[in-house]
Amino acid sequence: MARALLTLATLAVLVGLVALMWWGYRNRRRRQADLPAFPQAPxxxxxxxxxxxxxxxxxxxxxxxxxxxxxxxxxxxxxxxxxxxxxxxxxxxxxxxxxxxxxxxxxxxxxxxxxxxxxxxxxxxxxxxxxxxxxxxxxxxxxxxxxxxxxxxxxxxxxxxxxxxxxxxxxxx
Structure with a gap:
């Protein structure tokens, strides 16, 4: 039982960290929305x-x-x-x-x-x-x-x- 709880806690922490990374990257994308379009190679x-x-x-x-x-x-x-x-x-x-x-x-x-x-x-x-x-x-x-x-x-x-x-x-x- 203790091992199952420890496994669930570890998975919860990992899911939380991935969610925070996604949230940070999404906010960075919003913050940079006013950047100009980059030039395309001819x-x-x-x-x-x-x-x-x-x-x-x-x-x-x-x-x-x-x-x-x-x-x-x-x-x-x-x-x-x-x-x-x-x-x-x-x-x-x-x-x-x-x-x-x-x-x-x-x-x-x-x-x-x-x-x-x-x-x-x-x-x-x-x-x-x-x-x-x-x-x-x-x-x-x-x-x-x-x-x-x-x-x-x-x-x-x-x-x-x-x-x-x-x-x-x-x-x-």
């Missing part, structure tokens, strides 16, 4: 990237798309759409912008004119590596700023990606 550009005929400025970088967060903080994950969820991805730097072609999710497109800065960081919501484990792109849409994190399979890529992304902004590489 269909012809996406087709060229997937066919391998796009004019990449750098060799594509494979890795994991960590998430997109608001400028409120590195843990304020965007809950609108699927840009807040991690997925395997290939990052492409093109003259028109940055494309994170995600496996099993919509691609994330950042037009060149929206890129504000690039840097490395120890973490972002969904992935904490420590050191300079992530490439983070700061970008702007309709007055809202976002950080998008990407963990490359080869961390040496960051040495070329950060200056190249900053060059898109017209900043000093």
């Amino acid at each position: 269909a012809d550009l996406l087709a060229a990237v997937r066919a391998g005929t796009a004019a990449d400025l750098l060799p594509p970088s494979t890795g994991v798309y960590a998430s997109t967060v608001t400028d409120a903080g590195w843990q304020d994950r965007v809950a609108v759409g699927d840009v807040g969820f991690r997925a395997e991805a290939t990052a492409h730097l093109l003259a028109d912008g940055v494309l994170f072609d995600r496996t099993g999710a919509e691609p994330v497109w950042i037009p060149a004119e929206d890129v504000v800065d690039a840097r490395t960081a120890p973490g972002i919501a969904g992935k904490v590596m420590g050191g300079d484990g992530l490439l983070v792109v700061r970008w702007r849409v309709d007055g809202h700023e976002f950080d998008t994190g990407f963990r490359a399979d080869d961390k040496d890529d960051y040495q070329t990606w950060v200056p190249a992304l900053r060059a898109l902004t017209g900043g000093t590489p």
Whole structure:
């Protein structure tokens, strides 16, 4: 009898925790309802990237798309759409912008004119590596700023990606 009560109590706690997580995520989605629509990758550009005929400025970088967060903080994950969820991805730097072609999710497109800065960081919501484990792109849409994190399979890529992304902004590489 005591074992059955302990099992029921444990299940009740787990159900309660899941309900609290759902409630928090729902409230975050409501709080972010005023965020602008994110830009969609042009269909012809996406087709060229997937066919391998796009004019990449750098060799594509494979890795994991960590998430997109608001400028409120590195843990304020965007809950609108699927840009807040991690997925395997290939990052492409093109003259028109940055494309994170995600496996099993919509691609994330950042037009060149929206890129504000690039840097490395120890973490972002969904992935904490420590050191300079992530490439983070700061970008702007309709007055809202976002950080998008990407963990490359080869961390040496960051040495070329950060200056190249900053060059898109017209900043000093």
